[in-house]
Amino acid sequence: MIEILFYILSAVTLGSAFLTILSKNPIHSAIWLVVCFFSIAGHYALLNSQFLAMVHIIVYSGAIMILMLFTIMLMNLNVSDEVSKPVITKIVATVCFCLIGFFLISALAQTAPALETYTNTGVDFQSIQVLGKVLLNEFVLPFEMAAVLLLMAMIGAVLISKKDKKTA
Amino acid sequence: MEHVLQQIGIDQYIYLSIILFSIGAFGILYRRNAIVMFMSIEIMLNAANLLLVAFSNYHEDANGQVFVFFTMAVAAAEVAIGLAILVAIYRNIGSIDIDKLKNLKG
Numbered sequence: 302m303i304e305i306l307f308y309i310l311s312a313v314t315l316g317s318a319f320l321t322i323l324s325k326n327p328i329h330s331a332i333w334l335v336v337c338f339f340s341i342a343g344h345y346a347l348l349n350s351q352f353l354a355m356v357h358i359i360v361y362s363g364a365i366m367i368l369m370l371f372t373i374m375l376m377n378l379n380v381s382d383e384v385s386k387p388v389i390t391k392i393v394a395t396v397c398f399c400l401i402g403f404f405l406i407s408a409l410a411q412t413a414p415a416l417e418t419y420t421n422t423g424v425d426f427q428s429i430q431v432l433g434k435v436l437l438n439e440f441v442l443p444f445e446m447a448a449v450l451l452l453m454a455m456i457g458a459v460l461i462s463k464k465d466k467k468t469a
Numbered sequence: 470m471e472h473v474l475q476q477i478g479i480d481q482y483i484y485l486s487i488i489l490f491s492i493g494a495f496g497i498l499y500r501r502n503a504i505v506m507f508m509s510i511e512i513m514l515n516a517a518n519l520l521l522v523a524f525s526n527y528h529e530d531a532n533g534q535v536f537v538f539f540t541m542a543v544a545a546a547e548v549a550i551g552l553a554i555l556v557a558i559y560r561n562i563g564s565i566d567i568d569k570l571k572n573l574k575g
Contacts, residue, residue, distance in 0.1 A: 454546035
């Protein structure tokens with residue numbers, strides 16, 4: 302049962318990732334990316350990391366994709382505007398894709414099979430309670446730094462995308 | 470209930486992440502639309518996140534998942550800044566085709 306679910310989710314993830322790249326219309330790409338993110342959240346839920354699955358849906362499918370869709374609408378991109386790359390670039394891109402995948406998989410296929418060495422001890426390590434304690438005990442400094450980073454990103458985004466009056 | 474790693478093993482997750490990462494790299498090389506290239510970067514980040522979560526489950530260690538939270542925060546900041554830069558580029562050039570960004574070429 303879990304096995305079938307995993308393979309279905311993986312197929313959805315990989316297929317929608319491919320369609321994200323191959324769609325001509327950027328809006329279709331964004332929609333397929335939402336599907337991809339939802340299936341990755343499904344993977345997290347399958348791994349029993351419920352909190353991470355929720356945060357992933359909220360941050361990626363919610364915030365980031367809305368930002369991207371609004372940017373696409375702001376730019377008013379049409380399909381006819383886009384000139385596709387020359388055929389030689391596409392061939393090289395495909396060859397690079399196959400090479401990266403082939404070398405990484407063949408390198409990692411040499412590792413010892415991990416299925417036997419895994420033991421499920423049943424310790425609670427990924428509930429919200431435990432994660433919150435870890436986040437605010439060991440990682441409290443990076444946590445605060447993340448707040449500073451997000452503030453800087455907000456200020457920077459406003460500054461960069463503001464209209465420059467002098468050069469207009 | 471049996472854990473998912475007992476049934477399919479960590480290697481399947483490794484292969485899934487590798488293929489997802491390669492798809493992201495493929496998208497960077499294949500498209501010239503800068504927004505779709507951004508989406509490809511997100512796909513690559515998600516491949517890394519997925520592997521971090523899988524290994525965090527494998528070792529039953531919460532640190533991997535905390536790392537994924539920080540990755541998500543950095544990804545959100547990156548997308549906000551990147552899209553702002555794209556909007557600025559679009560205002561100046563009138564297109565987000567990356568092949569048209571060759572003002573620095575002598």
